[in-house]
Amino acid sequence: xxxxPDLIEILRDEKAPIVILTGAGISKESGLHTFRDxxxxxxxxxxxxxxxxxxxxANPDLVHHFYNDRRAGLxxxxxxxxxxxxxxxxxxxxxxxxVLLVTQNIDDLHGRAGSKNLIHMxxxxxxxxxxxxxxxxxxxxDLAKExxxxxxxxxxxxxxxxxxxxxxxxxxxxxxxxxxxxGLFISIGTSGNVYPAAGFVQVAHxxxxxxxxxxxxxxxxxxxxxxxxxxxxxxELVPAFVATLLEDGSxxxx
Ligand code: BJW
Numbered sequence: 001x002x003x004x005p006d007l008i009e010i011l012r013d014e015k016a017p018i019v020i021l022t023g024a025g026i027s028k029e030s031g032l033h034t035f036r037d038x039x040x041x042x043x044x045x046x047x048x049x050x051x052x053x054x055x056x057x058a059n060p061d062l063v064h065h066f067y068n069d070r071r072a073g074l075x076x077x078x079x080x081x082x083x084x085x086x087x088x089x090x091x092x093x094x095x096x097x098x099v100l101l102v103t104q105n106i107d108d109l110h111g112r113a114g115s116k117n118l119i120h121m122x123x124x125x126x127x128x129x130x131x132x133x134x135x136x137x138x139x140x141x142d143l144a145k146e147x148x149x150x151x152x153x154x155x156x157x158x159x160x161x162x163x164x165x166x167x168x169x170x171x172x173x174x175x176x177x178x179x180x181x182x183g184l185f186i187s188i189g190t191s192g193n194v195y196p197a198a199g200f201v202q203v204a205h206x207x208x209x210x211x212x213x214x215x216x217x218x219x220x221x222x223x224x225x226x227x228x229x230x231x232x233x234x235x236e237l238v239p240a241f242v243a244t245l246l247e248d249g250s251x252x253x254x
Pocket of ligand 1: 022023024025026028029034035036037040051104105106122162163164165166167168169172188189190191192193194195196215216217218219220232233234235
């Protein structure tokens with residue numbers, strides 16, 4: 001059931017802050033794989049072998065290979081922001097209140113689409129950091145365990161700037177502050193399997209009394225926690241929903 005027009009009008013009049021959470025589903029139609037769909041990344045790789053700090057210690061070559069491949073995939077000229085990324089950038093530019101976009105995705109498609117108030121809570125594929133010093137830098141190419149750190153010169157300490165299982169997601173204080181103050185929470189293209197992101201809907205509902213909306217291909221694990229939900233591809237649902245919020249188009253589909 002989509003948001004009622006009178007509720008949207010109230011949110012707009014109140015300049016209600018919006019928090020948006022996105023997951024891999026929003027980038028699927030740009031040509032990037034999701035994780036848990038049948039053709040997803042976890043169907044080809046074992047999570048415990050590539051996405052934990054223990055895996056990086058046990059087999060850094062495999063972990064570097066996994067992220068080198070994904071970095072190369074992101075440079076494919078066919079991988080571009082899609083209509084859903086673009087619509088969210090437009091919402092941030094035109095909504096009368098604050099819009100914070102929190103993405104679990106490590107791709108750079110939201111930024112390329114023009115979103116500015118953006119938190120990459122699980123890190124960024126095109127950045128690396130050093131375990132030996134405080135280096136955090138852009139890194140568009142391949143990385144190997146032999147690569148020396150451009151800042152401290154030591155090899156073996158460089159790692160992808162991503163959040164693995166068991167590690168603390170980034171900028172949580174800022175995210176929880178925004179969730180506790182929002183009038184509308186929108187979750188897009190995420191299966192709701194990974195915490196703490198999967199719990200954001202409850203924080204927005206219980207602490208802020210926010211309206212909560214899920215836009216996804218299918219009901220997520222937490223689907224029943226949302227006040228409103230619409231199912232279909234992000235490139236259709238998100239532009240339609242944004243148009244409704246900005247009062248210039250037809251409403252989202254049921
Ligand atoms: C479409 C579509 C289309 C397809 N249009 N839709 C309770 C509280 C706190 C923590 C835990 C907890 N219970 C367990 C934990 C620990 C753990 C965890 O969650 N485990 C679960 C497996 C149970 N969490 C952690 O370890 C996190 N850290 C942590 O908790 O620190 C302590 C802490 C505690 C309390 C507060 C704060 C902190 C870290 C999690 C790190 C996740 N890392 C990964 C990989 C690294 C980055 C990378 O390589 O990319 O991040 S895992 C992977 O899953 C990736 C994603 O960001 C993440 C979420 O996946 P996402 O985006 O939902 O993708 P899918 O594939 O699952 O779903 C896609 C959806 O799109 C599907 O629904 C499709 O239908 C849909 N879709 N096409 C619209 N066209």
